Amino acid sequence: MSKKYHFLNISRRWLSYAVMVYMALALGWWTILLYQKVSDSYEIKSSILDASDPSYAIAYDQLAQEHQRELFMIIGEGIVFVIILGLGLYLINRAYRKEIAIAYQKRNFLLSITHELKSPLAGVKLAFETLKKHKLEKNQEIELIDAAIDENSRLNKLVNNLLLAAKVENEYFVEKELIHLNAVIEEIIETYQFKYPEFKFEFSPSELPAILFDREGVYSIIHNLIDNSIKYSLDKKEIQISTQFHNHNIELQVADQGIGIPEHEQKHVFEQFYRVGSEDTRSASGTGLGLYIVQKIVKAHRGIIQILNNKPKGSIFKIKLPIANE
Numbered sequence: 001m002s003k004k005y006h007f008l009n010i011s012r013r014w015l016s017y018a019v020m021v022y023m024a025l026a027l028g029w030w031t032i033l034l035y036q037k038v039s040d041s042y043e044i045k046s047s048i049l050d051a052s053d054p055s056y057a058i059a060y061d062q063l064a065q066e067h068q069r070e071l072f073m074i075i076g077e078g079i080v081f082v083i084i085l086g087l088g089l090y091l092i093n094r095a096y097r098k099e100i101a102i103a104y105q106k107r108n109f110l111l112s113i114t115h116e117l118k119s120p121l122a123g124v125k126l127a128f129e130t131l132k133k134h135k136l137e138k139n140q141e142i143e144l145i146d147a148a149i150d151e152n153s154r155l156n157k158l159v160n161n162l163l164l165a166a167k168v169e170n171e172y173f174v175e176k177e178l179i180h181l182n183a184v185i186e187e188i189i190e191t192y193q194f195k196y197p198e199f200k201f202e203f204s205p206s207e208l209p210a211i212l213f214d215r216e217g218v219y220s221i222i223h224n225l226i227d228n229s230i231k232y233s234l235d236k237k238e239i240q241i242s243t244q245f246h247n248h249n250i251e252l253q254v255a256d257q258g259i260g261i262p263e264h265e266q267k268h269v270f271e272q273f274y275r276v277g278s279e280d281t282r283s284a285s286g287t288g289l290g291l292y293i294v295q296k297i298v299k300a301h302r303g304i305i306q307i308l309n310n311k312p313k314g315s316i317f318k319i320k321l322p323i324a325n326e
Ligand code: ADP
Pocket: 224, 228, 229, 231, 232, 256, 258, 259, 260, 261, 269, 274, 275, 276, 277, 285, 286, 287, 288, 289, 290, 291, 292, 315
């Protein structure tokens, strides 16, 4: 966020506060004046009433009641106005905070996406340059080519996530087909186990009916959740994945023993570009799009996603998907 934009934002905010304070003071002043005027007029009217007149008591009563009504009206209107002003102030403040948060997240996104795009490109370039310049042993060549392929698939994953994020942001048309979730998970875990031999992936499947689901969507959910479990893991490199079938819902859980997500952050991590911490202090790379995409896909299939705290540490992502999700 540029300094000029930030300054403009702050001055706009203070200007709106100043207008509101001026309105509150003006209203207070006019209320006091009106109150005095109504009281004066009551006193004058009551002083000219003739006490010897037989209808004096009734006339006096009417006058007193009318005076009461006027006072209530002035106080009532004052209160309503103060409430409306307060609400206005609250809404301005909330909109301002939201705008600041979005601008901050966008800045973080740009910083991270630049890094995420640059580093695999640099990795691939370096591998090719080394292959070109140096005469290497066959196994060294294979190592370098493997590294370049890895960087390439990282880039591919990132671009796919960006495309998917754009797709789910607008109308997300799911193309449903019958999916056997356990089989898909097994296939995905196999590729992860091969790529991350230091991790232990435990899968506990329950018998499930086939579910009508968007194929690209189901792959994206599982990949994003497992990727996060790996990225945010600590020394205990264990990831537990399980499926269950409960009350016409398929339940999928991905649990890790990693850094966990503080409770007050849990509702935010599904927002677009949102990442816990700031780009300057964060060590794991990312764009803040993964969980946003996952949540959109889950919702498009009428499911829900929850975060639970794992014990003794880490996070559990739990997804419930109704099998009748048409
Ligand atoms: P990112 O590309 O940053 O991983 P995500 O949308 O996938 O984006 O996740 C949003 C944020 O939620 C992450 O930046 C991270 O702070 C937090 N997060 C997601 N998954 C986990 C996890 N398994 N453990 C700890 N923190 C997580």
